[in-house]
Amino acid sequence: MGYRVVVAGATGNVGREMLAILAEREFPIDEIAVVASSRSQGNQVEFGDTGKMLTIKNIEHFDPTGWDMALFAIGSEATKIHAPRFAAAGCTVIDNSSLYRMDPDVPLIVPEVNPEAIDGYAKKNIIANPNCSTAQMVVALKPIHDAAKITRVVVSTYQSVSGAGKAGMDELFSQSRNIFVGDSAEPHKFTKQIAFNVIPHIDSFLDDGFTKEEWKMVVETKKILDPKIKVVATCVRVPVFVGHSEAITIEMENELSATDAQKILREAPGIMLIDKREDGGYITPVECVGDFATFVSRVREDPTVENGLVLWCVSDNLRKGAALNAVQIAELLGRRHLKKAA
Numbered sequence: 001m002g003y004r005v006v007v008a009g010a011t012g013n014v015g016r017e018m019l020a021i022l023a024e025r026e027f028p029i030d031e032i033a034v035v036a037s038s039r040s041q042g043n044q045v046e047f048g049d050t051g052k053m054l055t056i057k058n059i060e061h062f063d064p065t066g067w068d069m070a071l072f073a074i075g076s077e078a079t080k081i082h083a084p085r086f087a088a089a090g091c092t093v094i095d096n097s098s099l100y101r102m103d104p105d106v107p108l109i110v111p112e113v114n115p116e117a118i119d120g121y122a123k124k125n126i127i128a129n130p131n132c133s134t135a136q137m138v139v140a141l142k143p144i145h146d147a148a149k150i151t152r153v154v155v156s157t158y159q160s161v162s163g164a165g166k167a168g169m170d171e172l173f174s175q176s177r178n179i180f181v182g183d184s185a186e187p188h189k190f191t192k193q194i195a196f197n198v199i200p201h202i203d204s205f206l207d208d209g210f211t212k213e214e215w216k217m218v219v220e221t222k223k224i225l226d227p228k229i230k231v232v233a234t235c236v237r238v239p240v241f242v243g244h245s246e247a248i249t250i251e252m253e254n255e256l257s258a259t260d261a262q263k264i265l266r267e268a269p270g271i272m273l274i275d276k277r278e279d280g281g282y283i284t285p286v287e288c289v290g291d292f293a294t295f296v297s298r299v300r301e302d303p304t305v306e307n308g309l310v311l312w313c314v315s316d317n318l319r320k321g322a323a324l325n326a327v328q329i330a331e332l333l334g335r336r337h338l339k340k341a342a
């Protein structure tokens, strides 16, 4: 016996990946519904590569009563309207927007890091999925924190345009083509030219000069991993279609050699260590696309502090950073609470 599952926002980058991953991981499903705004009503999407076509229903008119869980990838505005409605009808919402992430009554979950926190989900019947850049970073930090107690993290991100949705991907493609043929590279989605460029700005600016994306990395890491860890982030958009990269500098209370860190990371859940210390012996974003793992490379000791490490972390932002993590939360919810599947 399986679950009755809803995917909300099935036409977007993340919604499509949610369907693909539910199918790939053979999530136990008795019935699946896909919902989106009225604009997409009646369109069809494929359930992963199964050949099964699903017709999109209008979320406004969808009655969630009797459905077990809903994976939401519809943005904060629509989530504000529909998540409480689904949750009140008994359909547990796993939400990819930022709306509920810092709500004390909503668990913010990365299953490799804080699975036990899901036990508080019933307060609102909503579970939050973290921001993509946080998700992969905390997977990499968790085993190091367990071994040597991380005190401070300095992270610089190299985030792909797919994090900004299909419009971001379209802009990188069309600008690159236009530049080759001598046409205009006028930015629309991003604030500056993204093709053959990098932009040190993701999400809106806050009063202290940081961006909201940078703030999310700070507060979400504290909520998921440890409120005592200090984090400072610089988030940068790069001309890569899929796959976020991060250069992470870590300070720890206790000593941990690079060799011991490599050993620990090699065994850690969700991590694939590719660290050969030779030409090409590391992972780049194009190699992580479509993969489930968070890749870690270039682990080395930081000689400028007493107990420090530096590493490179790459992951498919549409997967571990969004859809995969949401499906892993659904699996965890099934294992710990909604135990109806065989």
Ligand code: 2RA
Residues within 6 Å of the ligand: 131, 132, 133, 159, 160, 162, 163, 164, 202, 213
């Ligand atoms: C980005 N973090 O990459 C966002 C997506 N959630 O823009």
